[in-house]
Amino acid sequence: MLIKEVKIHLIEMEGKRPIRTMFVIPGQLRSQFDRRATPGHEPNQLCFIRVITDTGIEGWSTAFYTWGPARAFAETWLDAFRHELVGADPLDREYIFQKLWFANRFNWLHPWNMSYADVALWDIAGKYARLSVAKLLGAFRDRIPTYVSSGNYPDPERFVEFGLEVQEEGYKGYKLHSRLGPEADIQVARNVREALGDGFTLMHDPVQIYTYPEAVQVGRALEELNYKWLEEPLQEWDITALKKLCDTLDIPIAASEWVFGGSHHVATLLAQGAADIVRGDAIVSGGITGLMKVAHVAEAFGVACEVHERGPMFCFAHAQALAAMSNCEFFELNGVNPKAPTEDPLVKNPIQIEEGYLIVPQGPGLGVELDWEEIERRTVEVL
Incomplete structure (x- = not known):
């Protein structure tokens, strides 16, 4: 062939x-x-x-x-x-x-x-x-706990409103993309925790906008609020500052989403102690092949590889890859309508979400029917 x-x-x-x-x-x-x-x-x-x-x-x-x-x-x-x-x-x-x-x-x-x-x-x-791609890779599961990420809303109250929608639909977590400045971000995080309750999984991703002192300030507040991780708090290339932040804070630091060295950069990051969780996806990491390399490097260091989401077709690619990972806890749905998160006019069989779990397609290849x-x-x- x-x-x-x-x-x-x-x-x-x-x-x-x-x-x-x-x-x-x-x-x-x-x-x-x-x-x-x-x-x-x-x-x-x-x-x-x-x-x-x-x-x-x-x-x-x-x-x-x-x-x-x-x-x-x-x-x-x-x-x-x-x-x-x-x-x-x-x-x-x-x-x-x-x-x-x-x-x-x-x-x-x-x-x-x-x-x-x-x-x-x-x-x-x-x-x-x-066979499905997951079966080719060596499947680990056929259902993946799923969380939804917010946008960056000018109105801080929208973070709470959207979080309540996510929780009502049965998802397993909610990630804030609040980028309003450290003081405002802390207040948003506090308001969301109060509204969604102590037992609901929350994360925060400010998309690399903080200085080191600001990351410490926000991280300490998130620790008190029992957030699961702080993602991309600093510029991804600043390995020295990321290591210092990991050493300073108790909340896990997730990094490496937006670097172009793939598994090579991730290995360096983890060897330096500059991340507690690594991020990857099937675009930035070099396809499904590159993403699995990142996940396996992370596994060798005993850390999770949490995967970023990139839209409908890559939703299928990520579902297949995550189904073959043992060290990824969640599937992320980013910037979606919580009631219809995977709808696509080009796809006949959008991926199904049931009770907060993504159901991995079992058809051959990616499993998509166009x-x-x-x-x-x-x-x-x-x-």
């Missing part, structure tokens, strides 16, 4: 592509920045990637981040990866992973771009073997 062709469908989605701008967060010791999105004017298009073999088996993926018009991304991605994939055996995933990993240096692209190819290769392998009529209706161009 060989890869015959690689195609990208540009698919029209709802709304317009947002305009993202940075702004200064008030109330901090030094200028720290956050990002806000406002409605744009250009079409909101999704890059749907098809890796097609000479047997007719296809592997699928979607480009979650394009950082610009989808067509420009698709042309760049195909120019970098199509000739590396066509003619290759799709079952030689490790060989292709290593080749694309080293190619990142020469392609001048974010390392996550290779991840889209890797996910499609795992989809092919599962379909070829007539609505091809809807894909064809929305496709504006195939490259």
Whole structure:
């Protein structure tokens, strides 16, 4: 079996592509920045990637981040990866992973771009073997406790309102993405704990905006409020400060979500004692292959690998990977409607959540069933 062709469908989605701008967060010791999105004017298009073999088996993926018009991304991605994939055996995933990993240096692209190819290769392998990706990896479970993450709301009361919605739907936890400055974040954390009660699992992720003293201040408050972990409190590259923070605080520090060295960086981070929990996902870590490497490194150090979520198609990829991990406690649903968290107009079988547990799809490959009529209706161009 060989890869015959690689195609990208540009698919029209709802709304317009947002305009993202940075702004200064008030109330901090030094200028720290956050990002806000406002409605744009250009079409909101999704890059749907098809890796097609000479047997007719296809592997699928979607480009979650394009950082610009989808067509420009698709042309760049195909120019970098199509000739590396066509003619290759799709079952030689490790060989292709290593080749694309080293190619990142020469392609001048974010390392996550290779991840889209890797996910499609795992989809092919599962379909070829007539097994789910989880079974190929060596399944550990078929249900995963699930929590929901908030947005960063200008109105602090919205964190409480959304948390109550999450709790009412039966999820196993709630993570705050409050980035209002340390004093305001502490008050939000306190209000949410009071509203949701002492027994409900809570986490806090300020997305790297604190200075070290601010991280200590917030961390101490979260310890008193019995939060489960403090995630991305500092810039991910600042290993010295992260180690100092881990040594200072009792609350576990989760780090490594937004670094591009994959398992290599995670090994360094853990060897330095600069994280109590590591983060990974099937985009930033280098696909399912790279994510499993991160999880296994973390397992060797005796720590959890909690996985970040990246949208509908990667919801399937992450479900399959997490089903084969013994050191990941939760599945994250990020920025979703708690009542319908996995709905996707392109998917016939959205992943099911039952009583706060994600049910791992058991179909071959990623287990996704696409609505091809809807894909064809929305496709504006195939490259």
